[in-house]
Amino acid sequence: MSSDPIINGNSTISPRSSVPSSTQPMKQRIDLMGLDRGESEALVSAWGLKPFHGRNLFKWIHKHTVLDFDAMSDLSKAVRGRLQREAQITIPRAVAEEPSADGTIKWVLQLADGQRVETVFIPEEGRSTLCVSSQVGCALECRFCATARQGFNRNLSSSEIIGQLWYAKHRLGRTPTNIVMMGMGEPLANFEAVVRAMNVMQDDFAYMLAKQRVTLSTSGIVPNIQRLAKVSDVSLAVSLHAPDNALRDQLVPINRKYPLEQLIPACRAYLRGEKRRRITWEYVMLDNVNDSDRHAKALIRLLEGTPSKVNLIPFNPFPNSGFASSPKERIDAFRMRLIRSGLVATTRKTRGDEIAAACGQLIGRVQDRSRRHISISVDGLARAR
Ligand code: SF4
Numbered sequence: 038m039s040s041d042p043i044i045n046g047n048s049t050i051s052p053r054s055s056v057p058s059s060t061q062p063m064k065q066r067i068d069l070m071g072l073d074r075g076e077s078e079a080l081v082s083a084w085g086l087k088p089f090h091g092r093n094l095f096k097w098i099h100k101h102t103v104l105d106f107d108a109m110s111d112l113s114k115a116v117r118g119r120l121q122r123e124a125q126i127t128i129p130r131a132v133a134e135e136p137s138a139d140g141t142i143k144w145v146l147q148l149a150d151g152q153r154v155e156t157v158f159i160p161e162e163g164r165s166t167l168c169v170s171s172q173v174g175c176a177l178e179c180r181f182c183a184t185a186r187q188g189f190n191r192n193l194s195s196s197e198i199i200g201q202l203w204y205a206k207h208r209l210g211r212t213p214t215n216i217v218m219m220g221m222g223e224p225l226a227n228f229e230a231v232v233r234a235m236n237v238m239q240d241d242f243a244y245m246l247a248k249q250r251v252t253l254s255t256s257g258i259v260p261n262i263q264r265l266a267k268v269s270d271v272s273l274a275v276s277l278h279a280p281d282n283a284l285r286d287q288l289v290p291i292n293r294k295y296p297l298e299q300l301i302p303a304c305r306a307y308l309r310g311e312k313r314r315r316i317t318w319e320y321v322m323l324d325n326v327n328d329s330d331r332h333a334k335a336l337i338r339l340l341e342g343t344p345s346k347v348n349l350i351p352f353n354p355f356p357n358s359g360f361a362s363s364p365k366e367r368i369d370a371f372r373m374r375l376i377r378s379g380l381v382a383t384t385r386k387t388r389g390d391e392i393a394a395a396c397g398q399l400i401g402r403v404q405d406r407s408r409r410h411i412s413i414s415v416d417g418l419a420r421a422r
Contacts, residue, residue, distance in 0.1 A: 195237075
């Protein structure tokens with residue numbers, strides 16, 4: 038693994054000390070990594086330069102993963118000089134890289150303030166997916182989630198979000214074909230930074246990812262699903278995990294604030310009547326909790342009339358989770374029942390088991406700030422104690 042810099046403004050990969058000396062303190066420099074194309078053009082326009090310099094700068098950073106201002110050959114000397122004096126490009130530093138036998142790679146990335154997040158690369162036949170984090174920790178306390186055990190620390194900036202993709206592209210030498218905002222954190226609780234980063238992901242002068250190839254996964258913050266519909270058209274996935282409010286209130290506590298009778302219409306509205314699009318519903322299969330025939334029937338009823346794909350996820354156990362994964366036969370039977378009803382349903386292949394590839398597990402090995410323990414009653418409801 039390379040020892041990459043956290044901050045760089047002068048060479049492609051070099052230590053922090055190579056940043057050019059300046060009379061301006063570092064904290065006043067503009068971080069270019071977090072700017073979308075329009076903001077990059079606006080920056081150079083404000084310097085009295087033609088906006089196309091901003092577009093070229095944006096392209097050097099994201100399309101070519103070049104950080105050395107001197108190597109940006111189509112920028113004038115004046116622009117490069119100004120960048121040297123006033124700008125920086127912040128990238129994360131990998132403090133752990135854990136490859137799995139199936140090709141999955143998990144990186145623990147350290148941010149400029151020492152906080153750490155996880156980013157996971159998952160190669161498959163004909164495609165590859167990067168799972169990107171949006172927060173350090175998470176405040177939403179989903180009962181089966183390793184990240185929830187760490188508590189909430191802070192939102193990531195747009196620079197820190199897009200920096201994960203930049204890092205993966207730089208490290209792998211290619212852009213992953215798909216992005217899922219499904220790593221640590223609730224992306225819709227960090228709305229502006231996530232939207233700006235997703236705009237960069239889709240930009241033709243950056244990573245060129247089509248809207249179908251960028252998926253935002255939310256636990257169901259209804260007002261921000263409605264807000265997202267007005268400013269973005271990325272694919273939407275929802276962490277559903279239960280077909281009724283009683284069980285979902287327990288597994289995904291945000292449901293108490295935004296129950297299913299609000300969530301389902303908001304998701305339908307997000308599709309805006311486009312025939313080819315659908316919502317992906319994530320459904321973690323928890324042994325004797327949400328995996329019975331009764332739950333399958335309730336799920337079919339719940340999703341009736343909503344273009345849907347259900348993604349069944351075998352639970353990836355972590356210490357003291359209080360849950361076990363449903364057996365394969367039950368997952369298969371659950372999926373077949375959904376398919377027979379006309380739903381599209383798949384089972385997520387378990388990837389990177391030996392590297393704790395589920396969200397938050399690697400960092401979660403280190404700490405459990407919530408100190409929460411879960412008991413499961415015979416009626417299938419999870420109870421915190
Ligand atoms: S599943 Fe997602 S929203 Fe829920 S606690 Fe984990 S990271 Fe947060």
